[in-house]
């Protein structure tokens with residue numbers, strides 16, 4: 001089977017492509033390389049089962065749109081993933097996360113693609129009233145990033161109803177692991193590399209969120225996708241993908257400092273934003289109810305939030321130390 005992965009050169013996308021190739025899929029990767037973590041042709045080789053098309057999905061080329069004709073399913077993972085950017089430059093998220101999604105849907109519809117898997121996010125819930133947060137919780141995003149993900153979900157569901165596209169919406173918690181180049185662990189390692197004695201932490205450090213290791217996230221994604229394969233045309237599935245536990249930001253800072261062998265770092269909390277969050281649009285608490293995907297697929301996370309953070313910090317720090 002041939003599938004297409006948008007954002008396949010990015011963090012989650014590249015791990016997903018690894019797994020799809022190892023399972024015998026032919027994969028078309030579409031990416032504009034704006035925040036990529038691998039160079040597809042040198043990483044996988046661009047002959048045989050992997051094809052790479054450099055394309056900006058905000059204004060896709062004819063070659064890019066034509067690539068949808070040859071595939072049965074599309075994994076739409078291309079986006080700008082930085083929630084923080086939303087507040088300062090909302091148009092970045094409108095274009096890369098919404099216009100791009102619309103272009104992916106149009107290309108999918110015109111090419112009679114069977115179904116789409118969409119990388120959504122826990123941010124669609126906003127400040128959740130129920131924690132752990134189940135899938136039927138109202139969508140009340142407080143960031144433009146979350147709003148664009150929620151809009152993408154609604155548009156994808158509408159395409160499912162109108163054009164009988166199967167859809168799988170995956171609301172990921174914080175996904176971490178090797179190759180990650182954004183988010184709190186990446187940020188802390190960079191800051192501590194520049195100044196090993198003081199770490200500025202955005203917020204009061206008491207933000208508490210759930211983290212999932214990339215291998216667990218890819219496994220959950222593939223299990224849910226396998227269910228989609230035998231669904232009826234026009235079917236819609238929505239799953240939270242996260243961990244069963246959560247961790248404080250101050251504890252993430254401690255783990256990262258320990259991994260870097262820094263015993264006496266001063267943690268300096270930047271509490272400029274009311275409520276102790278890190279930036280406008282940040283939520284203080286995030287823990288997803290994952291019972292739906294566990295019940296439907298028997299998937300379970302293998303690593304807890306603490307283990308994910310430690311494994312990721314070690315992997316990122318090792319690469320950073322090698323390249324310095």
Ligand SMILES: NC(=O)c1ccc[n+]([C@@H]2O[C@H](COP(=O)([O-])OP(=O)(O)OC[C@H]3O[C@@H](n4cnc5c(N)ncnc54)[C@H](O)[C@@H]3O)[C@@H](O)[C@H]2O)c1
Nearest residue numbers: 007009010011012032033034035036057078079119172175
């Ligand atoms: N990492 C997480 O914790 C997390 C959590 C929830 C949801 N998500 C979502 O999962 C997806 C992947 O996230 P990630 O962490 O791998 O991010 P990433 O930045 O590593 O990967 C995104 C990829 O999309 C590409 N891209 C961006 N805009 C594009 C455009 N206009 N046209 C073509 N390609 C474009 C980038 O070059 C990059 O390779 C995103 O949709 C993100 O919103 C990520």
